[in-house]
Amino acid sequence: MANDELIQTDHPLNEAQRNTLDCLLALIIPPSEDGKMPGAADVGFLEYLLHSEAEFLSPLTQVLDAIIDTAKTEYGKPFIGINRQEQENLVHSLRRSQEELFNQLTILVMTCYYQDDKVMTGIGLEARPPFPKGHQLETGDLSLLAPVKQRGEFWRKV
Amino acid sequence: MANKIVDVLIIGAGASGAAAAWSLADTGMHIMCMEQGGWMKQSDYPSNFRDWEVRGNKEMHASPNHRQRQADYPINDADSPISIVNFNAVGGSTILYAAHFPRFHPSDFRVKTLDGVADDWPIDYFQLEPFYQENDRIIGVSGLDGDPAYPDKKLPLPPIPMGRMGNVIGKGFNKLGWHWWPSDSAIISEAYAGRDKCINLSPCGSGCSQGAKSSADVTYWPLALRKGVALKTNCRVREITVNDQGMAAGVIYYDEEGNEQEQKAEIVILACNGVGTPRLLLNSTSSQFPDGLANRSGLVGKNLMLHPWNYMEGYFEEDMASYLGPRGCCVLSQQFYETDPERGFDRGYGIQITRGSPPVATAINGYTRGDIPWGQGHHEAFRKYFGANLGVGICVEDLPETRNCVTLDPELTDGDGIPAPKINYRISENSHKILAHARARSRELLEAAGAREIKDFGQLQYAGWHLLGTARMGTDPDNSVVNEWGRSHDVKNLFIVDGSIFVTSAAGNPTTTIQALALYIADTMKKNLANLFD
Secondary structure, three states: OOHHHOOOOOOOOOHHHHHHHHHHHHHHOOOOOOOOOOOHHHOOHHHHHHHHOHHHHHHHHHHHHHHHHHHHHHHOOOHHHOOHHHHHHHHHHHHHHOHHHHHHHHHHHHHHHOOOHHHHHHOOOOOOOOOOOOOOOOOOOHHHHHHHHHHOOOOOOO | OEEEEEEEEEEOOOHHHHHHHHHHHHHOOOEEEEOOOOOOOHHHOHHHOOOHHHHHOOOOOOOHHHHOOOOOOOOEEEEOOOOEOOOOOOOHHHHOOOOEOOOOOHHHHOHHHHHOOOOOOOOOHHHHHHHHHHHHHHHOOEOOOOOOOOOOOOOOEOOOOOHHHHHHHHHHHHHHOOOOEEOOEOEOOOOEOOEOOOOOOOOHHHOOOOOOEOOOOOOHHHHHHHOOOEEEOOOEEEEEEEOOOOOEEEEEEEOOOOOEEEEEEEEEEEOOHHHHHHHHHHOOOOOOOOOOOOOOOOOOOOOOEOOOEEEEEEEOOOOOOOOOOOOOOOEEEOOOOOOOHHHOOOOOEEEEEEOOOOHHHHHHHHHHHOOOOOOOHHHHHHHHHOOOEEEEEEEEOOOOOOOOEEEEEEEEEOOOOOEEEEEEOOOOHHHHHHHHHHHHHHHHHHHHHOOOEEEEEEEOOOOEOOOEOOOOEOOOOOOOOEOOOOEEOOOOOEEEOOHHHOOOOOOOOOHHHHHHHHHHHHHHHHHOHHHOOO
16 A cells, blocks of 8 residues: 555545645635635635535545546546646546536535635635624615606505 | 413414514413524524524524424425425524515505405505504614605614615616615614614524514514513424313423423414414314314415515626625515506516625535636636625515415424424416516616626525415405404414415515514404403
């Protein structure tokens, strides 16, 4: 057994799976080109999963193993050893055959991503829950109601 | 074990039960209310937490079948395109409601006379008007006076802010010459009655951490308790018992520990909503009422109305910060509320403009629709949709049909072994015609407002918020379950005050009318105390 296939007792994924997960997350949401937004590999997805969606760990492991095995079969290399375009092609091919599983994964990744402090700040929000500070909201222009008022009462008489 | 008899036993501590308890407490009678849920804590609501969007879709999911809290009972709604949503706690479904608070119109009480459909109500708008007003004052309702779609009404608080999206959609309405108005909202826009004002947390639909949403637990209940009403929580009523004279004698219920108990009462009032009330009546069989209590008309559980709901979203170039503000309360239109024979259907619909999506929902919905992809294009696509959408909800007036009904499921039960309700519901041909008309108008509106992109999500499944008509009121005992002031035709000390007694559904959210009716019935009971059972 190669070293990278060993599972450390304190980690639910082996090294190959962890590396593959980082690559996969970067394919789903890479860092923005302007550097303002982190990538999905930088927001603690695995910790989030274990804390909030632990039942998805097994399906995730299946996905990662499928990626690792396919990379070995098709390229004779680990997934992290093939180039970006090859990674994309491989993953997209697997997505087509396991659409439901990849959709679930994507939803979990996006859920984790858009709760991260750096991401919240990056999209213009404060990294906090809504309560207790709340939000300011513009009143809106009530003078726009002038034509409605001008039309006059129109409720149906009985 | 039998507990000491009470004068009045109210079953259900939601919108109607709370209002009735508060009003009847004036009599000095010994009033008890039983509620199958407990008190909710504002500090536990999702908006206290960073993962509020996720929590809102799990522990505070609108469907009891998904949520599965201990207080919930399952509902078999597999034979309905609309799933039932509710909440079981002190405050009932007002814990989760959007607090959009339009009154019925005078015409809603006279649809048979005006349009030849369904039935007229045995009461009219102007009988209810003082109770609408009283309810607005007690709970705190915000809105703008002068809406030309209604008889004159004065609301205690100024409107909830429309935000930038209100300006955008208002211009669209104006371009088409259609009616629109800031929503009447059961949310306080200013400090009121010891509660602090709305601070635009946004997720009203999963409980209000601020206490600014006027749910029954923070409005009527503190007042009713101070007036001496006893509220027993975590008690699930199994059946209403009757005595030899055919009068309600009390209830059998399960207490918090699951022990069977009996509570006797001189008067029983049902306030369990349009699904819970027929469920309980149908489960209360006896030799005198073999088909269920108060069901000699055969109409208990029949005529279920649910308001089919279409939802369309528009996406705009402008960042409107549309994710801010009370989700369901922005603007409404009643341009297509009334019957117009040229449209080819009876009655009409309300248009409710709702706020945009918060970040997680924007990303997931965008991905699911195919608009927000994997890869480098993700960030640009997200920015294009976040803060830039608004919703057009269509509330279809659902007409009563006996085939749409609540019965008891022969197999499914709740945690105490009580049969679960089963829903059989079909969207009528008339409602389908309304939906088709409304879809075309929704699109027209969004185009007029300048939407760059429009998505029609169709008729929503999880939209069974409004549970109406399953024990309707009327003067004819053969054609109704309760009389014109909520008293059962068959059991003269049994009253119903919830949405079950609606004769028609109108085309708007019903809670203000439910509460006005509960106050009206309680008031009529007080006026008739000396001969209540004659």
